[in-house]
Amino acid sequence: MADSPNDGVKSVARVFDLLELIADAGGDVTLSELSTMAELPLPTIHRLLRTLVSLGYARQLANRRYALGPRLVRLGEVANRQFGHLAKPQLKTLVDRLGETANLATIDGDQVIYVSQAPSPHAMRMFTEVGRRSSLHTTSVGKAILATLDDETVREIVARTGLPKSTEFSIDSVERLLDDLRLSRERGYAIDDNEQEIGVRCYAMAVPGAPVPTAVSVSGPVARVDEAFAERAIPVLRETVLDISTAISS
Known part of the structure; x- marks a missing residue:
């Protein structure tokens, strides 16, 4: 038959x-x-x-x-480009409203990869190239993604990668990382405070319902990206990730 x-x-x-x-x-x-x-x-x-x-x-x-x-690499690269293109309007709106650089990133193996960006109009701004890979534990997008995972999975990732320090402020122990992730889950967003690059502060949120763990960040110099900025940025960032989630599912 x-x-x-x-x-x-x-x-x-x-x-x-x-x-x-x-x-x-x-x-x-x-x-x-x-x-x-x-x-x-x-x-x-x-x-x-x-x-x-x-x-x-x-x-x-x-x-x-x-x-x-290896044939999956090409498929992943094309999918990432399309995903980044899909979110570009929301990232541009985020920059228009807040004035700082916006990034979209997804998990790629045990790292985070930036798949789209809308740059700040300021001369002094954060530069992150699309396609760049970074450690999950030193970036706000990476920590926002890790916060969506359970502690056991986070420990497994750290066991494979270690916790290399990008700056003196980078998290360097799994217990500190888990504490940071618990705080991120409670408040609904992650922070990179000089942990990836000295002089730069970033706020990030995970995109709900994304096909792979994904997050959006807004980043800039610490002189501009302060607590007052965070009060304005967090509600806008929350709107952005929901808009991207809707765009993905439609």
Whole structure:
């Protein structure tokens, strides 16, 4: 009997589930780990992985673990550009209302990648190139993203990356980071206060309902981005992330 159309749909869904599981596991897993996580028989997992490996969307490492493949890089880069383009109007409105640089960033492996930006009109402003990758724990967008994750996942990320310091003010212990993230969850936004770059302060919020953990930040020199600025910026930032969330889902 020929396979039904539903069988094909089910296989496609399983393939994407496997890619998501590999990504969630930090980028590489064993066959048995995938079988347990996906709750599928080993032969089924192995058949799907063989197809992914042959197409370049997965690869088998020398230690027989499976990792995401290089062909996904191009898809991710194009998707990030499109996502950044989608949010550009909201970022520009944020700059028009607050006068400081606005950024959109997503998680990329164990780092944050900036996918869109609207620059401040000021001569002295924050420069962050689209495509730049930074540590999650030193940036406001990174901490806003980490705040959406549970503590165990945060610990796993830190175990892989460590906590390299960008400045003397960067968080350098996992307990301090978890305390900072708890505070971020309570108040609804994250702060980078001279932690990524001396003289720069940033406020960020996660975008609800984003397909991957995503955050928006507003950044500028500490002389302008002070507590009075924060009082104006936080409500506007909240409107912005909701507008982007709506644009994504529409």
